[in-house]
Amino acid sequence: MTQGIFNIPFLAVAALIGIGLYIIVFDRNLIKLVIGITVLQAGVNLFLVSLGYRQHGGVPIYTNACHSNMVLPVPQALTLTSIVIGVAITAFMLSMIMIIYRHTGHIDAKKSRKLKG
Amino acid sequence: MSKIVRSTSEFLIPFIFIFGLYMIMHGHLTPGGGFQGGAVFASGMALLLVAFGSHKLEKKSKAHVLSMLESTGALAFIGLAFGGIAVGFFYNFLVGSSIFGHIPPSGPNRGDMWTGGTIPLMNMAVGLKVIAGLSLIVLVMALASDKTGSQK
Amino acid sequence: MSSLLIHSPILIIAIPLLAAFLTPFISRVSDRARDALVIATLVFVEFLVIILAVDIYRDGPHIYALGASSPLLAMPEHYMVPVRIVLQVDAMSIFMGMISATVSLAAAIYSVSFMRNETGKDKFYTLLLLLTVGMMGLEFTGDMFNLFIFLEILSISGAALAAFRTNFADALEGGFKYMCISAVAALMILFAVGIFYAQYNLLNIAALGQAIQYTMLDKIALTLLMMAFFMKLAGVPLHMWAPDTYSVAPAGITPMIYVASQACMYALFRVCFSLYGVTLNTLTIGWIVIVIGVLSMFVGVTMAVRQSDIKRLMAYHAVSQSGYMLLGVGVGLAVLGNPQALAAYGKQAMEGGIFHIINNAMYKGLLFLTAEALFYSLGTRDLNKMGGIAANMRYTSIFFMIGALAISGIPPFNGFASKLLIYESVYQFNPMLSVIAMMISIITLASFVKVFQSAFTGPILPHFRVVKEVPGPMLGGMGILTAIIIFFSLFPGLIVDQLIHPAVEALISRGAYINAIMGGMQ
Numbered sequence: 001m002t003q004g005i006f007n008i009p010f011l012a013v014a015a016l017i018g019i020g021l022y023i024i025v026f027d028r029n030l031i032k033l034v035i036g037i038t039v040l041q042a043g044v045n046l047f048l049v050s051l052g053y054r055q056h057g058g059v060p061i062y063t064n065a066c067h068s069n070m071v072l073p074v075p076q077a078l079t080l081t082s083i084v085i086g087v088a089i090t091a092f093m094l095s096m097i098m099i100i101y102r103h104t105g106h107i108d109a110k111k112s113r114k115l116k117g
Numbered sequence: 118m119s120k121i122v123r124s125t126s127e128f129l130i131p132f133i134f135i136f137g138l139y140m141i142m143h144g145h146l147t148p149g150g151g152f153q154g155g156a157v158f159a160s161g162m163a164l165l166l167v168a169f170g171s172h173k174l175e176k177k178s179k180a181h182v183l184s185m186l187e188s189t190g191a192l193a194f195i196g197l198a199f200g201g202i203a204v205g206f207f208y209n210f211l212v213g214s215s216i217f218g219h220i221p222p223s224g225p226n227r228g229d230m231w232t233g234g235t236i237p238l239m240n241m242a243v244g245l246k247v248i249a250g251l252s253l254i255v256l257v258m259a260l261a262s263d264k265t266g267s268q269k
Numbered sequence: 270m271s272s273l274l275i276h277s278p279i280l281i282i283a284i285p286l287l288a289a290f291l292t293p294f295i296s297r298v299s300d301r302a303r304d305a306l307v308i309a310t311l312v313f314v315e316f317l318v319i320i321l322a323v324d325i326y327r328d329g330p331h332i333y334a335l336g337a338s339s340p341l342l343a344m345p346e347h348y349m350v351p352v353r354i355v356l357q358v359d360a361m362s363i364f365m366g367m368i369s370a371t372v373s374l375a376a377a378i379y380s381v382s383f384m385r386n387e388t389g390k391d392k393f394y395t396l397l398l399l400l401t402v403g404m405m406g407l408e409f410t411g412d413m414f415n416l417f418i419f420l421e422i423l424s425i426s427g428a429a430l431a432a433f434r435t436n437f438a439d440a441l442e443g444g445f446k447y448m449c450i451s452a453v454a455a456l457m458i459l460f461a462v463g464i465f466y467a468q469y470n471l472l473n474i475a476a477l478g479q480a481i482q483y484t485m486l487d488k489i490a491l492t493l494l495m496m497a498f499f500m501k502l503a504g505v506p507l508h509m510w511a512p513d514t515y516s517v518a519p520a521g522i523t524p525m526i527y528v529a530s531q532a533c534m535y536a537l538f539r540v541c542f543s544l545y546g547v548t549l550n551t552l553t554i555g556w557i558v559i560v561i562g563v564l565s566m567f568v569g570v571t572m573a574v575r576q577s578d579i580k581r582l583m584a585y586h587a588v589s590q591s592g593y594m595l596l597g598v599g600v601g602l603a604v605l606g607n608p609q610a611l612a613a614y615g616k617q618a619m620e621g622g623i624f625h626i627i628n629n630a631m632y633k634g635l636l637f638l639t640a641e642a643l644f645y646s647l648g649t650r651d652l653n654k655m656g657g658i659a660a661n662m663r664y665t666s667i668f669f670m671i672g673a674l675a676i677s678g679i680p681p682f683n684g685f686a687s688k689l690l691i692y693e694s695v696y697q698f699n700p701m702l703s704v705i706a707m708m709i710s711i712i713t714l715a716s717f718v719k720v721f722q723s724a725f726t727g728p729i730l731p732h733f734r735v736v737k738e739v740p741g742p743m744l745g746g747m748g749i750l751t752a753i754i755i756f757f758s759l760f761p762g763l764i765v766d767q768l769i770h771p772a773v774e775a776l777i778s779r780g781a782y783i784n785a786i787m788g789g790m791q
Contacts, residue, residue: 044463048459051467061147062223062226078414082417087420090447093452094258097445103270104438188290191290192290195283195287197287204338206283206340207354
């Protein structure tokens with residue numbers, strides 16, 4: 001990690017995680033809360049993928065492969081699994097928000113009795 | 118939606134579906150697999166939904182049928198995993214048999230479809246589950262928001 | 270039989286998973302068949318857990334490599350590290366597995382009649398079985414990434430179950446809160462997994478434990494993991510979700526979510542003891558665990574006294590009781606690097622903490638079930654509106670009384686046995702902590718006396734005159750837990766020697782955990 005340019009993904013990771021946590025902690029709109037979790041997730045996923053990167057590495061596929069130097073496939077598999085779970089969580093939380101909205105008529109956590117804090 | 122959107126999506130949707138299915142079928146050889154292909158396929162469903170409205174789509178594909186398909190996909194996946202239980206759970210018992218039975222050479226190769234044992238079948242099971250699941254999510258959400266919209 | 274035994278670690282996870290996706294199909298045929306399938310599945314899981322437990326307590330840990338040509342082959346030839354997904358079940362894991370299986374079974378039996386009038390029951394049972402899968406997987410897994418996966422399965426199904434009664438707005442809010450906390454916690458764990466992979470190229474807990482250096486990055490990973498698990502187990506100051514979620518979840522599910530949070534506590538202990546072990550600064554980390562434990566005990570019980578909603582009250586008591594477990598095991602962790610202190614009182618403290626886990630799962634589960642039985646019969650959770658129902662709901666009041674006496678640590682009951690172990694051993698570590706723990710036990714008793722008086726004794730309120738006892742299966746679910754509590758109360762010494770002591774030994778002996786995988790080069 002001597003070359004500065006390869007640290008750029010990690011700066012982006014830090015930025016994404018910072019933004020995500022900021023939204024989760026300070027925003028009271030439930031939809032924005034879900035967006036915050038998604039941004040946080042993007043940050044973590046980017047972290048995993050950039051871990052597996054190797055300089056001048058090729059795609060880790062053997063079909064008609066011409067590279068002998070490949071990037072690590074395991075972090076990519078981990079990222080993929082985490083994306084799948086992320087989709088499920090996002091869909092689940094959004095559908096919960098829809099029903100909360102139908103019950104209460106708002107999606108603001110401040111107005112809701114229990115969702116403070 | 119306007120006529121332009123509808124005719125464009127009519128043109129595009131078969132390609133999206135075929136691309137999704139291709140990704141599922143070739144999951145064991147190239148990037149992609151059950152989830153990615155299923156997600157592509159479901160994005161086609163989302164396009165259908167946007168272009169033609171949720172009620173039209175619901176006539177074609179009932180929610181409970183999709184739900185059943187999703188469970189079928191999951192069952193097929195677990196069933197395949199159970200298939201190898203004589204040796205070990207998730208053991209690839211189809212390698213060496215006539216179905217997807219070839220063992221690919223290690224290192225760079227030409228990409229033979231008939232390899233991978235249970236892996237392509239598992240990809241198809243996951244693909245079925247993801248197609249059904251994501252389409253169901255999109256459909257149910259669209260129907261629910263239609264309902265709340267009409268109530269107002 | 271022996272092949273069943275070899276495959277049982279995965280079967281315990283896979284069979285509920287299979288049944289979870291079968292239930293929608295069976296549901297279309299008949300409701301009765303589906304209920305029977307769910308109960309039969311959980312009974313079979315309980316059976317597998319018990320035969321596996323007997324074997325593990327006799328012959329040591331089991332490992333199971335998924336997809337390998339032999340399940341016992343953790344490390345393929347020509348590899349120096351385990352590359353497959355490995356399940357590793359030692360005495361501590363199977364101990365937690367027994368708790369999860371028993372509570373799931375009781376919850377399912379209870380739910381059969383409790384959920385009779387609800388809709389969408391096929392999804393309810395699918396989620397219930399998935400929650401069981403999540404707990405079992407979390408307890409049995411041998412690698413960090415699958416820990417994350419099973420935690421997510423547990424969180425999603427738990428949140429969906431907490432929010433299951435969508436006709437109540439607060440149910441959704443409770444579920445939503447749980448999901449938010451779980452999502453953030455899971456992402457922290459994933460980040461920590463990334464840190465481990467970046468340094469050591471490993472995911473397996475045993476292999477990581479062998480390689481770990483306790484560098485700066487490892488400290489960051491430890492912080493993330495501990496924060497995530499404290500969030501999930503509702504340790505103060507991260508406990509805010511617990512009362513909201515526990516109070517709205519359908520009965521039967523509340524004990525399961527509670528046991529799920531104890532499974533997260535198990536994961537915390539596994540990370541602290543087996544992954545880091547003596548490489549970390551045990552005194553500091555131990556004190557952190559102790560301080561959070563004492564805070565949870567104190568804040569939980571003081572908040573509980575003020576509640577008038579019976580389920581919120583119990584939820585705060587649940588937070589408070591978790592504090593005892595953290596205190597006991599925290600003392601063990603603090604003296605882990607000091608063999609004399611560990612032998613003198615550390616082990617005893619851990620035995621107390623871990624015995625408290627199983628005791629608490631049983632009586633807290635029972636109390637949650639009785640609270641919901643009151644709600645089922647009376648239609649209210651407000652203590653101020655209840656009164657004098659002991660005569661009409663005789664069995665429920667007996668069950669409640671047993672649970673309340675056990676949780677307050679009154680001598681013949683099992684709560685006393687585990688608390689006594691904690692008091693005695695913690696006193697040698699730091700007398701102040703022991704005194705606090707005893708004080709809190711007294712406040713707990715006061716709180717439950719108040720509940721018993723306002724709900725059960727006194728003249729019966731006129732509109733509750735027609736109230737009847739809850740149906741048989743609900744009593745059956747409560748009865749299972751009561752029977753276990755009485756059994757534990759009668760033979761605490763036997764339980765500690767036979768069940769708890771091997772679990773503590775398994776947790777402490779990090780070398781054995783690592784060798785089960787790394788030494789198994791064949």
